[in-house]
Amino acid sequence: xxxxxxxxxxxxxxxxxxxxxxxxxxxxxxxxxxxxxxxxxxxxxxxxxxxxxxxxxxxxxxxxxxxxxxxxxxxxxxxxxxxxxxxxxxxxxxxxxxxxxxxxxxxxxxxxxxxxxxxxxxxxxxxxxxxxxxxxxxxxxxxxxxxxxxxxxxxxxxxxxxxxxxxxxxxxxxxxxxxxxxxxxxxxxxxxxxxxxxxxxxxxxxxxxxxxxxxxxxxxxxxxxxxxxxxxxxxxxxxxxxxxxxxxxxxxxxxxxxxxxxxxxxxxxxxxxxxxxxxxxxxxxxxxxxxxxxxxxxxxxxxxxxxxxxxxxxxxxxxxxxxxxxxxxxxxxxxxxxxxxxxxxxxxxxxxxxxxxxxxxxxxxxxxxxxxxxxxxxxxxxxxxxxxxxxxxx
Amino acid sequence: xxxxxxxxxxxxxxxxxxxxxxxxxxxxxxxxxxxxxxxxxxxxxxxxxxxxxxxxxxxxxxxxxxxxxxxxxxxxxxxxxxxxxxxxxxxxxxxxxxxxxxxxxxxxxxxxxxxxxxxxxxxxxxxxxxxxxxxxxxxxxxxxxxxxxxxxxxxxxxxxxxxxxxxxxxxxxxxxxxxxxxxxxxxxxxxxxxxxxxxxxxxxxxxxxxxxxxxxxxxxxxxxxxxxxxxxxxxxxxxxxxxxxxxxxxxxxxxxxxxxxxxxxxxxxxxxxxxxxxxxxxxxxxxxxxxxxxxxxxxxxxxxxxxxxxxxxxxxxxxxxxxxxxxxxxxxxxxxxxxxxxxxxxxxxxxxxxxxxxxxxxxxxxxxxxxxxxxxxxxxxxxxxxxxxxxxxx
Numbered sequence: 001x002x003x004x005x006x007x008x009x010x011x012x013x014x015x016x017x018x019x020x021x022x023x024x025x026x027x028x029x030x031x032x033x034x035x036x037x038x039x040x041x042x043x044x045x046x047x048x049x050x051x052x053x054x055x056x057x058x059x060x061x062x063x064x065x066x067x068x069x070x071x072x073x074x075x076x077x078x079x080x081x082x083x084x085x086x087x088x089x090x091x092x093x094x095x096x097x098x099x100x101x102x103x104x105x106x107x108x109x110x111x112x113x114x115x116x117x118x119x120x121x122x123x124x125x126x127x128x129x130x131x132x133x134x135x136x137x138x139x140x141x142x143x144x145x146x147x148x149x150x151x152x153x154x155x156x157x158x159x160x161x162x163x164x165x166x167x168x169x170x171x172x173x174x175x176x177x178x179x180x181x182x183x184x185x186x187x188x189x190x191x192x193x194x195x196x197x198x199x200x201x202x203x204x205x206x207x208x209x210x211x212x213x214x215x216x217x218x219x220x221x222x223x224x225x226x227x228x229x230x231x232x233x234x235x236x237x238x239x240x241x242x243x244x245x246x247x248x249x250x251x252x253x254x255x256x257x258x259x260x261x262x263x264x265x266x267x268x269x270x271x272x273x274x275x276x277x278x279x280x281x282x283x284x285x286x287x288x289x290x291x292x293x294x295x296x297x298x299x300x301x302x303x304x305x306x307x308x309x310x311x312x313x314x315x316x317x318x319x320x321x322x323x324x325x326x327x328x329x330x331x332x333x334x335x336x337x338x339x340x341x342x343x344x345x346x347x348x349x350x351x352x353x354x355x356x357x358x359x360x361x362x363x364x365x366x367x368x369x370x371x372x373x374x375x376x377x378x379x380x381x382x383x384x385x386x387x388x389x390x391x392x393x394x
Numbered sequence: 395x396x397x398x399x400x401x402x403x404x405x406x407x408x409x410x411x412x413x414x415x416x417x418x419x420x421x422x423x424x425x426x427x428x429x430x431x432x433x434x435x436x437x438x439x440x441x442x443x444x445x446x447x448x449x450x451x452x453x454x455x456x457x458x459x460x461x462x463x464x465x466x467x468x469x470x471x472x473x474x475x476x477x478x479x480x481x482x483x484x485x486x487x488x489x490x491x492x493x494x495x496x497x498x499x500x501x502x503x504x505x506x507x508x509x510x511x512x513x514x515x516x517x518x519x520x521x522x523x524x525x526x527x528x529x530x531x532x533x534x535x536x537x538x539x540x541x542x543x544x545x546x547x548x549x550x551x552x553x554x555x556x557x558x559x560x561x562x563x564x565x566x567x568x569x570x571x572x573x574x575x576x577x578x579x580x581x582x583x584x585x586x587x588x589x590x591x592x593x594x595x596x597x598x599x600x601x602x603x604x605x606x607x608x609x610x611x612x613x614x615x616x617x618x619x620x621x622x623x624x625x626x627x628x629x630x631x632x633x634x635x636x637x638x639x640x641x642x643x644x645x646x647x648x649x650x651x652x653x654x655x656x657x658x659x660x661x662x663x664x665x666x667x668x669x670x671x672x673x674x675x676x677x678x679x680x681x682x683x684x685x686x687x688x689x690x691x692x693x694x695x696x697x698x699x700x701x702x703x704x705x706x707x708x709x710x711x712x713x714x715x716x717x718x719x720x721x722x723x724x725x726x727x728x729x730x731x732x733x734x735x736x737x738x739x740x741x742x743x744x745x746x747x748x749x750x751x752x753x754x755x756x757x758x759x760x761x762x763x764x765x766x767x768x769x770x771x772x773x774x775x776x777x778x779x780x781x782x783x784x785x786x787x788x
């Protein structure tokens with residue numbers, strides 16, 4: 001290989017930090033951002049955060065928001081400061097990141113299975129991390145009890161119950177109750193309650209339809225709760241609920257004691273179609289998360305090519321929506337790994353090379369998972385870079 | 395926030411490195427890997443790398459493989475050692491990573507537009523990086539010439555020509571030739587040749603159909619090449635071609651002088667359906683890249699849930715294929731952000747909690763883009779972790 005010029009050697013000594021770091025606090029810097037980048041509107045985000053915190057409190061529910069949506073410690077800290085009872089995690093790596101930052105009340109909502117993960121949980125529990133785990137199979141109770149015995153307190157465990165998603169969870173009321181009995185029988189474990197997440201209901205668009213399905217799920221869940229009480233095992237918490245069902249699961253007769261929602265912070269094209277509260281005109285949350293892109297080719301009629309393609313958005317849901325920078329009626333389509341196309345309505349003004357287009361993210365969680373940091377803006381100014389701390393960790 | 399126990403404070407002082415780093419070189423360690431992780435079969439990968447290097451050489455073509463597929467310097471170095479004339483990049487950040495590692499012959503295949511990117515190119519050129527850039531619009535020539543003037547040599551520029559993908563590139567033969575004239579008129583620029591990438595042809599399944607379309611593209615491209623020669627601007631390189639068209643674009647009468655393929659290293663479900671050489675029984679490359687996952691829930695009949703969902707695979711293409719760890723006939727489906735389901739054929743043996751399932755990636759480039767490192771294996775042993783150096787950089 002040819003020798004490297006001294007000036008390039010100098011470049012290698014610094015990590016490849018964000019090219020936008022120098023713009024923090026510079027008025028008008030949003031328009032100067034290197035793209036494609038993930039932009040978080042601080043004002044809208046903060047309002048979303050507060051609306052859900054207030055809603056949970058007013059309805060007598062704990063809020064244990066999900067870290068999997070944002071993977072960002074700065075956000076978890078703000079949620080805790082606004083009254084969250086803890087933070088949910090989807091992976092053991094997320095738990096490690098949260099615990100090392102001093103977050104308490106962590107709930108690993110995914111049943112923990114496999115020697116590598118169990119070894120990491122053992123280290124966390126022995127180190128005093130405040131982590132509750134989920135179990136959905138009797139064969140996992142004994143391994144968890146061994147981990148519990150390695151800490152100064154018993155390991156808290158919730159029983160995961162399947163409300164019909166069929167992804168995880170005990171499949172029957174009897175199986176859930178039996179599992180709770182297994183957990184409670186181990187002195188190194190503390191039976192902490194029940195988890196039940198109706199993932200299949202979150203995106204049912206019509207409120208009334210979602211409510212009816214949610215209430216049917218409540219009836220099944222109440223059978224578990226009542227069965228546990230009858231066995232002398234009243235659940236300390238009944239945890240679940242996402243952004244889609246947060247209102248239904250907060251109703252007076254809902255068995256849920258706490259909400260695990262996460263996407264409400266950002267909203268996205270997926271959730272923005274869902275009637276989140278009764279009556280379509282009362283959407284409580286607004287999109288705060290955008291991908292900012294740049295027009296890089298303009299040689300075709302009625303469309304331009306941008307620098308944000310399917311490596312910069314989740315592609316499992318709808319298309320991103322144009323939020324700003326293109327004429328009314330413009331639409332976005334993926335155009336390969338590295339490119340997007342913005343289709344311009346007939347007669348609309350052309351876009352020029354270098355113009356910026358901002359897009360509402362289609363599905364927020366896997367979109368965030370593609371980026372190393374949030375570009376936090378207030379109006380037209382970049383005010384901070386928040387790392388996506390747990391991105392990609394295994 | 396509650397105080398952090400001293401043992402957790404200790405954990406915060408170390409970065410969250412791969413939980414599998416301690417397994418490198420341990421015989422049989424593949425079966426002990428923390429999952430979900432990206433596994434690269436070194437033997438198959440190396441064979442793919444060599445087959446393409448030999449093919450290009452035997453057909454008198456340069457090979458300038460695309461970095462966007464793998465984003466890994468270790469891989470780029472191996473390609474260069476096997477005779478590549480350089481490396482293609484899709485983003486300025488990829489160019490920075492390559493240049494800082496001393497790679498020569500870098501081609502930024504995406505037209506470079508926008509002040510932040512141009513400033514970074516200027517820094518690279520002034521520092522002596524060996525970078526050629528693409529242009530597809532006359533308004534970009536003057537800004538590139540200013541950058542060229544800032545280095546000790548002229549900046550090499552290829553003219554990007556649209557073969558029908560309509561993504562980037564001059565739209566007509568006349569526009570391409572005029573653009574080359576603009577470039578050649580600037581002493582601070584060096585007209586290096588033509589780029590033309592037929593993205594829309596790469597996945598046409600039948601060889602003969604793809605060949606006919608490729609030959610039609612060749613005819614258009616030859617018009618550009620002949621027009622340039624007639625104007626006294628013979629192109630030094632004519633660069634393009636992906637894994638799908640590598641054989642067609644290497645034919646004796648093809649105008650391409652070099653190939654930009656990338657996916658051949660890994661193959662994927664998408665490309666494995668494509669008849670890459672004439673005659674379906676002669677697939678020259680084999681899948682070398684897998685996602686390894688763990689079964690984490692087994693409470694449903696005829697299916698199990700794994701820990702690898704739509705945050706661990708590209709979701710723009712087909713479903714991942716089961717490669718190992720599940721009975722013949724088992725299929726994989728996405729099951730939300732964090733989960734997959736493996737559907738078991740009737741009468742097949744059940745899978746157990748903790749069992750590993752490995753899957754062929756559906757579309758390799760955006761799958762790699764989700765991971766921080768390759769777990770390189772030889773047989774059943776982890777032999778290295780290779781960083782995905784340019785992942786997520788903007």
